[in-house]
Amino acid sequence: MRWWATSIGCVVVLLSTPVMSASVPVVDSGYDVVVLKNGEIYNGAVASPRFDLRTPYGEISVPYGLMRSLDFTALGDVLTTQDGERFTGTLLQDELQVLRALDPTLPVERDAIASISFVKRRTRPQPVLVPDQIWLRNGDRMLAALLTQDLLVKTEDGLTMVNRSDAHIVDLEPMPASDEQRVMIRLNSPGEVVRGELLTRQIMMKTNFGSTAEIAADSIATIAVTVNRGSVPGATFPEPLFFRQVPSLAELRDRLRRGGMGPELVLLRGGRYTRGDATGDTDERPPKVVRLKPFAIGLYEVTFDEYDRYCEITGCAKPNDQGWGRGLRPVVNVSWEDAKRYTRWLSEQTGKRYRLPTDAEWEYAARAGSSSRFWWGDDARSAQANCEGCGSIWDGEKTTTVGKFPPNRFGLHDTAGNVWEWVEDCYHDSFVQAPDDGSAIDKPGCGKRVIRGGAWSFPAQEMRSANRWRDFPSRQSDDTGFRVVRELDP
Template sequence: MTCGRRLYGCLLLFLFAIPPLYAATGNGYDVVTLNNGDIYNGTVAQSHFTLETRYGEVPVPYARMALLILGGGEQPDRILTRRGDRFSGRLKERELTMLRVLDPTLPVAVEDVAEILFADRKLRPPLFKTPDAVITQNGDRFAARVISEALPMTGHAGARLTNPSGIHLLDVVSLDEGEDYLAQITANDGQVIQGRFALEQVTVSTGFGTILNIPFTRLSQLALRVNHSGKRPTFRFLQRLNPVDLIRDRMRDGTLGPQMLALRGGSYTRGDQQGDGDADERPAQAVQLQPFAIGVHEVTFDEYDRFCADTGHRKPDDQGWGRGSRPVVNVSWEDANAYAAWLSRRTEQRYRLPSDAEWEYAARAGSVSRYWWGDEPEPHRANCADCGSLWDGEKSAPVGRFPPNPFGLHDTAGNVFEWVVDCWQDNFIAVTAVGAGDGGAECGKRVIRGGAWSFPLHEIRSANRWRDFPTRRSDDTGFRLVRELVTD
């Protein structure tokens, strides 16, 4: 993939449907893979596939099916639809029939099936031209229409917003054991209200005509009338990306790698530029960088768990907060490098940790202020110990829940610290100005950047630097990757 001339335009796009886990079959046949490794081609004779979810039964028509994965044991069954909806639960049908052209009809017990990849078919027009989008606490996400007549909410300051048509985005975070929750509404006029809802659930109609009552304790995010793609549901509601600059490499098995954003590099000044930073941020230094691409988000549990499943690498603890789209934590500098090496092999591209200079360039996004949005704290911009978010001082937030910086990158301030390649030095006096980093050097501590949910606001400044032992794992530290670019 080549990079266009404009490398960080901020065209507002409601993009990012869930990528297909596998490339769809183009031969007109469904592919059934059994647990014993046998593979059969044909047509699955089933009008609907009914999933019993935590919030009701969801029957998905055969024509809408893209992928069915049977979990087995404690793992849920999962359905991915042609339009990118994802549901998890238990498949109600326990036996399927496969029609084959030259062979006898084949009955298959669901317990024997590993997955079914459905033949590619022309997408039908969506039921809703501008659907609402629902994301649940367990990672299900789907297009729907909210049919609750009112969503009464009492804010911390006594403010009330009851009309769903005035809501742009609703975020919900469950507290201990999911018995309670806090919520935040971002209204169409930009007003932000935090509080609790007077109702226990929200009622939605799916794109298949099913009515679901979703308890607020099961809900993670709800966006109203924000999908304008016309093709697939949209689940990144705050994303601002120029598609010319977006890179998603395909792995050997057809799956897509992380979203990476191409940046042009060049000269910039890193370090403390206000005079009130820490000693390790001085003296401010001019740095020259080559073009590179960097992750739009921190690497998530979903992405990291695929690496663990493929390699047998240790799965990190999620602290009981949930995995999915949360940034992976409890990973060492060595773990992060192992993931980068695996992704490089799977994509045949060069992935690595960013250098300290590359990370700050990406985080600043052209700014010279304390934070990418300015010199003064602003509420609802980040997750830290005193940032005013739903997750403050308690846990990490799922990636992409806060506005992106001007480059289009999320969570460069707060949420979790991010490993970079460099050895720790307590000032910039002897540090190279070319920004390449020193990943090959042996050293006792490595740099981490960006601050975290557990650290104060002062520590999420763009210039702030911290350090840790490369073998240490912590619940406030993850990483994002750089992809090297081939330039003329």
Template structure:
């Protein structure tokens, strides 16, 4: 094939693909094969078709950000430039790479490991996709709910709910998807738990694909939260100033955990109500410098990326699922290794919070037992008697409960969190600054926040627990602090 013909063919394909939904390119697609070969060019495929558990999704080439082909029974995964995630089976079996100055390259899908697509300059278009779906297998995409009425059997009997009255719909799947429990949060704050009597909810994606999602496969449905045409990261009931949000880029272009910058100041640490444990006494005044802390506990998705990059073994998820669930079965040493890896990948300084930093962030500027007050309220946390869908069963995906006044999720319950400090029986030796207690080797490290299997007394903001730094458990994870420049 002559160079002139190849160049003409590439130009003709560019014209063809531009009519399929994009105006021009700002770079090259990168195709990585399973044998390690890497090719740069343009993938000549106008649309990518994925057969999911809920129907077929067809995504225009110009909206593609990443295609990851699964191995050993794992699904294929598509990420779009809007941030949508879909998993399933790619229907195209061969793709063609267009390469300037080189012959065109047909590649069998079975030979591809992943494709990173160049960002495209899109023609302006408004997508009516105000709702967000998260499934049990961690698909996450913007959509529009078609079903107008949802029928639920609650403790009070049959309840007919108009979808326009719903703010959030959470589902926990039990017995490997054979059964489930659901919770509706209405626009006026009413919370109802039960089970839907209809089999599925009908939605339409921003790309025009209509899907039937069984309730047993649904994890969360958030209605009327995506107000812009471009998909943004969904932070449920976000209360923070966007200027305080920090999300560092890694060397490969992927993003680190979202963080909130918190101003420093003084606060009283420990048991302020007089009914806490002895290790929370006496209360002590602490002064802290500004720092940033994770909005969520570190998730399996984030930790698995660390494992893939370093060859580290992935922790067991207890059969609860990975993705957006907080990573469990990680030791204090594992948490520090992740922080060091993230620091290298971003060029910023990440570490575990000190015990004082953690309590300051968890309280969110309050001095009550819990960040929401002194009394137990339903569906504020995941613990053994907190009235949540997951209590005494398993962890909840991050962000399923309202954030505290600082915008942090799950500082009460769900999973204990490692902090930097060595364990001490009380605060009598505290120096009044933010230096972690103890240095070097110590027998036990502090864990904070309570967990899904612990009673509500243990999810108080002042509550402290301890564990061996080498121990891994299904009730312990971590969130990170990012240090701020002076």
């Protein structure tokens, strides 16, 4: 094999002969994967001790061994770490050169690179040095130490100062047509909550890489205080009421022919499981043993960002966001027919087979190996999902950004709550005739299609993994969206 070496500023990429492919695996292949904007893909090793990114909240310098991916997008360079952190900004190594084994160095425009996926090195895990986590509105997330000691909140009873030692989860939501920040702070004392307007405008923090940053409060979505176990050697933190996990990382992404990447996907092995609930509603009975083929499913519900891009390319009308905001919120006001058109477009763009999940596939993915009412257990605990009465700042009011709540054991986010999700099947009121292989039930002129998972506007009972509901395939609703499935190559 002939190897090539590319230098990106101080970044040197050892490259093999290019491979043309529309798929970009981000599983451990033994090599870093470098994708160029012309579609060429190289397997090799990126040689650079650190990657420096300028962000709106300061410069971040990430060691090579912690790198997961770099995506060069129209909205900025997106760096993801092996720990699940994400930073958006501008990569400072912007001078590119190709060091070739048998030829002189060849200058290359940095803009030629679309993405780099880094192999996960088998090294001893590094300790997390900071106790907190911060999630931003643009989807960035970071391990951090909150340096701001007090948060000033205007409540119905007057001004309240909340010390960081008393706070556990801080959720922020901007008020429509205002610069006010609504805040809900869950305290370390069980059941105690502070609600009101956050008057603190700037938040200081220290990253896991040692740099400090000042972040505008209106760009922050959530602060989780003292949730990184073992972050301070020898220290004993109180048992957290809610242990925020870093997001799951996609195992597969397909490249779009028009440029950019498709949805983040998780590979599921399938196999035998029991769908339904013997004590549930009549349309969840009788419990049925099915055997599924392996498939890949969306890590998140399809977002406005993803759907809006499809609309811009195809010329279809963008759906209404209800005034809640677009971006990383799940797309709503899309019918089953709209969702089907989107999956067909993904198939055309990638050359792969995208579709909606079947009813059986969806329940398998949502259960994640569990047999309980919800993937986490039988009780609808607080801070697990966005639903009516689930204890979040969005309860009964609106959607929140995808990935806000912990993933299930398969790594999937928001299979319970946030928005209902369209699936492939025509609605039937029992499982008596359900196929043993988990394929979709369909019939000509189907009047209603199945939706799954509950939503922000429904109580926890509707989020049960076995619960099924239905709607007209042409209906658009502010509490219904979808996620995609991609069939695997034989």
